[in-house]
Amino acid sequence: MRHKVNIKGAIIPSDVQWIYDLFGMEATSPLSVSKEIETADGSDLEVIINSGGGSVHAGSEIYTMLMDYAGDVESKIVGMAASAASVIAMAGRVKMSPTAQMMVHNSSTINQGDYRSMDKASQMLQVVNKTIANAYRIKSGMSDEDIKSMMDEETWLTPQDALEKGLIDEIMFEDQVKFAASSGPTNLIPEEVINGIRNGMLKQQDPAAAIPQANALTEETVKKMFAEFKEEMLNSIKPEEQPKPEDEEPTQNDSNAAQAAKNHLRGFFLNL
16 A cells, blocks of 8 residues: 655745644645655655645755655646646656646746846756756656756646656546446446447348358347346336337337337437
8 A cells, every 4th residue: 555645735844844834734845745754664655746836945855755765656746736846746657637737937036135146046046947957857858958948938737748748657547447427327238239339240231141250249149138128228218208210110029119229229329
């Protein structure tokens, strides 16, 4: 079982964590993450991220701790990974919710003094930008020029954008089986029947053919699969919604109810 580590709220220095805790404000510091890592005691980590960023140095320390961790690290961006939080997200295997966002930009600071002080502040910020870019480069393999351009423009990324750039490894839920919303399972047609009909394997087009198709679904097989729920399916259709019979006479083996069911199913399958 993976040990969860939450990266939520502002990314802050450890020495002000108590102030945020005092006011009940969600925040993450290197100290809080370090405690969780100690509790994990070498077990795999699941890092849950929803943060707009904060202190670049605190973010760097957290990123380094996660990268240096002996166990497996899986990061999940569930809401936002912006600024310093996007740096933290580069640790381990990264998944991103289809509704989440990532934002990367240059570092910033507040400074005062003469032109020499301002020049020094500018040089410092450019160095910080280069170190931040290292996390994105190691994760994605992007060029320094592309990363610098992305940071200069304060780039907001969708999950698809982040995946294309190699900043994440996977978009969550995309490979899950899609389920149908229904008041009950009785009206659901078995998936193998739908796939058989879609693939043109319901029955041979030429009844006189001597060799049957491999894995072909015969009419008898379909009738057997429908036997348990056909009547419930028909009863679920309101009288005004009953499909009108087509201009064809029921076969000798078809009851009126069976013919109506076939017409209803035929209309359903044509809409697939």
